[in-house]
């Protein structure tokens with residue numbers, strides 16, 4: 001008994017971690033405690049979209065550090081209002097609520113749909129999809145369509161129904177279920193980098209407008225330029241009613257946001273929802289500097305070009321290595337589906353001092369910073385090709 005207590009790690013055992021301890025980062029690179037350099041194609045899981053320690057975000061946070069950290073949402077927060085204004089001016093939404101993570105942003109969206117349903121006498125049912133990922137709180141686990149994330153946490157929340165993704169029959173079933181909202185990722189990230197098909201989204205949008213169903217897009221992973229546009233919905237030619245953000249919003253500083261159309265957002269009143277830290281001056285400084293960089297520089301164009309270059313080199317490698325089954329994604333959210341376990345290949349990739357992340361059991365996910373250079377892509381190609389060769393030999 002004493003032994004088992006002694007063996008417990010002081011940090012609770014919720015992650016399977018690589019045995020690497022990073023102490024410094026700049027741009028696409030990370031250095032561990034021994035000074036070993038790694039090329040980072042994870043960006044902290046689609047979070048450090050401007051690379052590590054981006055200059056203008058660092059400066060904005062440093063300046064804010066010297067002025068004011070936190071006051072609570074009892075008071076006006078000027079840079080939070082500025083951030084809301086900027087998010088709204090660059091999207092089709094009208095209002096923002098700030099929180100600290102993706103799960104909290106989705107939690108806020110779920111509460112807003114319930115408030116809106118109550119106000120309008122509608123059934124507060126939310127349709128979601130298989131293989132989706134929406135977070136780890138009880139409501140977002142209930143929205144998530146993956147058994148491995150739900151199992152063991154029953155009873156889950158009522159009011160969610162799951163359908164197959166990219167499936168036209170599912171839209172018919174959804175119509176019959178008559179939900180008040182549908183919640184989806186436009187590219188399922190954790191579920192395996194699965195982009196929604198354009199014609200399926202067209203049909204989904206048509207059904208939702210005919211049946212008066214709200215559309216919530218979870219852009220926690222696809223947002224903030226990851227797909228080469230500020231928001232992924234811009235690729236698809238429709239306007240969501242609610243949009244959630246986190247990961248890339250603060251360049252690594254924790255901040256999340258739920259944006260909504262005015263007719264939906266007005267279901268929240270003072271006291272409906274809240275957060276102590278949400279959008280505090282430090283977090284808003286990070287968010288505002290990040291959004292300013294994304295919207296006033298050529299970084300989104302770079303993400304599109306870099307995505308094309310990486311896509312082309314991966315197609316070449318696919319022709320050479322038959323265990324690569326497909327390349328998919330948009331911009332710099334890229335999935336490489338392999339015949340075999342992703343974790344086995346990742347061992348070889350890691351030996352090349354290249355960092356990638358899996359998505360589902362057999363997909364390698366690439367999430368490089370959006371401002372990655374051509375030279376860094378060339379270095380990636382050398383490292384990745386060598387890892388594939390070694391994996392094949394083994």
Ligand SMILES: *Cc1c(COP(=O)(O)O)cnc(C)c1O
Pocket residue numbers: 100101102103104106133134135136185189190218219220221222246247
């Ligand atoms: C990461 C992620 C979340 C959860 O975000 P947290 O900040 O970890 O709570 C939700 N939805 C999607 C699509 C994500 O990729």
